Amino acid sequence: MVVPNYNKERTLRDCLSAVYAQHPPPAEVIVVDDASTDRSRRIAAEFPCTVLAFPVNRGVSAARNAGAARATGDVLFFVDSDIALAPGALAVAVRTFDTYPDCGVVQGIYDLRPLYDDGPVEAYKTLFEHFWRRRATGVTATTMFALTAVPKAVFELVGGFDERLRDAEDVEFGTRLPRRYEIRVSDEMVGRHDDVDRLRPYLSELFRRAMTYAGAVVAARWERPAAGSVGEARTPHRVDLGSVVGMVSSGLTVGTAPLILLSPWLAALPVILVGAAIVADRELLAFAWRHRGPRFLLYAAGLRWLTHLTEFVGMGLGVSGALLRRVRAGGSRPTTVEVRR
Secondary structure, eight states, X not given: OEEEESSOHHHHHHHHHHHHTOSSOOSOOEEEEOSOSSSHHHHHTXXXXXXXXXXXXXXXXXXXXXXXXHXXXXXXXXXXXXXXXXXXXXXHHHHHHHHOTTEEEEEEEEOSSOSSOOOHHHHHHHHHHHHHHHHTOEEESOOOOSEEEEEHHHHHHHTSOOTTOSSSHHHHHHHTSOTTSEEEEEEEEEEEEOOOOSHHHHHHHXXXXXXXXXXXXXXXGGOOOOTTOTTTSOOOOOOOHHHHHHHHHHHXXXXXXXXXXXXXXXXXXXXXXXXXXXXXXXXXXXXXXXXXXXXXXXXXXXXXXXXXXXXXXXXXXXXXXXXXXXXXXXXXXXXXXXXXX
16 A cells, blocks of 8 residues: 655544555555645654655655565555545455456545535535546546556556646556556545635646646647557557537637627627526536535536636646647657646
C-alpha cells in the first residue's frame, strides 16, 4: 500500500486506520511524505508503516514513484491520504486481478458521503465524483489513482508517473498503458474522500488540471506511434461528448451574452446554450435531485455551469500553449505544463 501525503494531518490518521483495518491486511504500508509542514510525520509514526520523507516538495507523481520503488509486493495499491477505504477494498482489488487476467489497473469509486461534511461545495464535488466514477464501472478508458491498484510489473512497464506533472498525472499514466491491459472500475472498492470544500480552491484546482490535461493528454492525440510500438500504444483518452458540449456551451454563453445589447431577440442564443449545457448534464442533475432534493439541484446546476466555464478557459489556454510550443519546436511533441500546487 502506497500513501502519498502532503499536509494532510486532518485525514492521515483516518486514512491509515482504514488501511490497517483491511481484511486481509496489506503486506506493507509505505507513506511518502512530500515535505509536509504540518503534523503529518508524527501521525504516520503512530502506525507500523514505513515513512519516506522528502526534504523538499516534489509533487504527487514523485511521491507515488518513490513508494512504488520501495515496495516489495507484486501488487501496488495507491490510496491518497485524504481517503478512508472501506474494509474490503484491498480484497476487491486482489479478486479483480484474479478474475480478469488481462486487467492492468483496477480503481475504486468515492462514497457518496464525504469523509467530513464541510458544506455545499464539497457536497457537490463528492456527489459528482461518485456519480462519474460509478457510471464508469466495468472496463473504462481513464486511469484515476486516488484509490487504485496496479501490478508492479505493469507499473514498471509503463514507467511510473511523469514527475513533471502535478495535475492530471494519473490520466496521463493511462495513455502510456499498453492497450492489451484492461482498465477496470469496481464499485465494490470504495473510499470516503475529504474533498475540496471552498469555491475558489475548487475552481483553481479545476483550472490547473484542465491546463495540464490539455498539454499532457490532448496533445498526445497529435503524436504518431513510435517505431516498434504498433499494437502496443493505447489510444489516447477518449473524448467525453457530454463534457465537451457542456464546456463549449458555457464558454459560448459568456461570449454571446453581449449580443443582447444589439438586439433583445439575440437573448435567445445564450438561453439556448445554457439549455444545451443542462441537457448534456441531465443524468448528473437528475442524480442530484434524487439524492439531495430540488434546492440542491439548483445549486448543483449553477456550480456545474461554473465548472464547465472554468474547464473551458483552462483547456483553451492549455491547448493554445501546447500548439504554440509545437510550432516553436518545429513539430516535435509539445512539452507538458508543470503547475505547482
